[in-house]
Amino acid sequence: MSEQPQKHAASLEWITEKLDNIADLEDKRLLAPAGDARLVFIKSITDSVKISHGIIAPFYEMEDNEAYKDYIRTYPGSEEATTGERALELLLSGYAAVAILDQLYFFDVLHAENSAVSETITESVTQGPSDGFTENLAINLNMVRRRYQSSQLKMESMLIGNLSRTKMAILYDESRVNYDVLAEVKEKLQTLRVDILQATGELEKYLSSDKLRIFPKTIVTERPDRVVFNLSEGKVALMMDTTGYAIVLPSIFNDFFTAMDDKIQFPFVGRFLKFLRVIGVAMTLWLPALYVAFTSYNPEIIRVQIALLVAGSRATVPYPSFVEVLIMLIMMEFLTEASIRLPRAIGPTATTVGGLILGQAATQAGLVGNIMIILVSAVAISNFLIPLNMMSFSVRVLKYFFVIAAAFLGLVGVVSCLVGLMIYLCSQRSFGQPYFRLFFMDNISFRKFKKGGGTDG
């Protein structure tokens, strides 16, 4: 073969020296009448079946070494290393090194431990596909490609993390993507200097420059259909090996309130569901604040019957209304947080203890009013109407700002907080795209592409 300038590097001796203290390094000499070869690989990340079938068995079956060399060289996925560093990298990423006739070849025998394609956990839908992304990038790409069979779908790959060397894939539809966004993402990824990158959410953090941001600017999703839908809308998807989530960007505010069922449902049902979500957000944001405003500043807004009811239910409560609200809201947050962390077996117990006993007992003890319990449960439930988790967490935090504003200024505070929120939302950009763009404008601007399609390649 071609005489490569073999520096100190590409020799097996140098490699074994570098990988000195690795216990699962296998260094085997293969001897046959036809000749001999040397096989080096790391046992823990390689597939022993692939090694025995692809490398060892042919060696003993082949007549001479020259033919075996050609076999190894032409096998799909095998590589020749030019430098020693590259050789080391390949070996660490699951290749086996085969030395025949003083030549080094690298044979892909990666064995990846990953869970099988499973159901989505955080973004469930009633109808429609339920497969979610897995920890394996190849499987994830397979799921996307199967749904998006267009030559326009481009994929660029990249390695991120000095130590973790996480494989990244950047996916986009060539004919629809906004190239400014694409360039910005690539630039950000290339300049990224981190040691370990393990979760997609982490990447999201690195991509955003604003440290005090409240709203997520990128969608983190585990649904292949959502990725495909967004690709068809000209967005960029980032997928990482070792994590079951993909990032979609740029994302506007409205995207976070779209569930994948909306496309499946009848138009009116879909609109209704979306409307419900908007109301849900409004409720979870404003109800606690309005309670404070109405009970402490502006009781004239509610009807006299309700005013007396609230006054009656609050008769035994010793603290001002905003303390009452904060106590109950924080109690509810404890419950929500705890039920995520709790082992499955104890989960229902916690809900019963927390929800029923705590709520009932708190009213009977006179710590909080009856109305408060209804309000808190309405807030808790409506918060989870938001289909994407990141947004629902943001909204969860935001409601406290409203409560504080209401505690200081009453209804005026709630309104000014809302105005402030609107100003903030309008000022936001997601990768150069206006964040608070109205969704019907969205429909108009993408009209030239059929939504969810993607076979115009």
Next chain:
Amino acid sequence: MKKVFLLLITILLLLTAGCDFKDIDRRIFVVAMGIDPGEKEGNLKVSLKLAVPQGDITKIDEKMQILTEESYSISEALRMMKSRVEKELDYVHCKSIIMGEKLAEKDIRHVMDWAVRRRDIQLILNFGVGRPEALKVLNIKPQSEHIPSNSLIMAMSGEGTESPFIASVYSYQLMKNVFEVGIDPTLPIIESQGTEQFLINKLALLDKQKIRLILSPDETRLFNLLTRRELRTNLPAHYKGGMYQYYTEDTSASYRIFTPEEGKPYIQYKVKLLGILEENSSQDIVTHQVLQQLSKAGGEELKEGIEKLLVKIQRSGLDPFGWGLRYASRHFNNDTEMRDWKAIYPKLEFKTLVDVDIKYSGMIK
């Protein structure tokens, strides 16, 4: 960023000092107010009906408290009452102000001015005249009532009963009627019958200052028929010795003022009613022809009643319908029109076109 936060917190803290943060359970709601003339000449007796909230909704039992104070001014009386309760008096839910009949016979303008001027009393509260006195009306506690004064609120606002005898008046309407030229205010009369019942079925017509005429229940119903749309009531029709009653499903009334060159000026009322036969004292079978005859007979009776009422009102010199205002709005000789109207008014004649259409009730024979 820290600076911004600090600034924000300081601003918010500064604002706290001047705000009126007061929890709902530290306020006591005044749900109705009564004002009577005081014992001393020129004094006013102000009574407040306070709603005492109940903690346990399942065992709800109405509790109310009535405070009475006499003073030369309303504001003074209210301030004096403040030191008689432990919570802050809150007037935002005050839904009715009742003036004693004796007061309304003298002057309503002082009370009305106070109610409209005061910032925390809503302009949508109902005014009424209490008979024999306002305090007696406040003391009424109907059996069916769970929230203090709720029955009064429901009756006056039309949310509950849709009685055709109640002609409620909001405080902004009262003010408008007092100050507007060409229209005179009206007030419903609330009579107390013992401590458990009230009766609202009469209407007091006022000049700009005091009560001048009181309409009977029947007249009040006709008044409502002429001023409102879709009044739900029953009206009589006598035909061939039998007494019939029909329920009005849909009513509408409109009028025009005619001032012809020759001949007398007149007001023409057009009243349209759509009714369902509700009661029949005779044993006759109701046929289509009978219904037509009934409509005619009912129309005649109604016409007679309306014309009688209009003439009665005209004789008193009052203008609760706002004819003068209508006249002024249709004429552009701004300097002289009201003088003209004053000359026209006593000479007015009334023509009434009544169109009653009684349908079959749909009973299966």
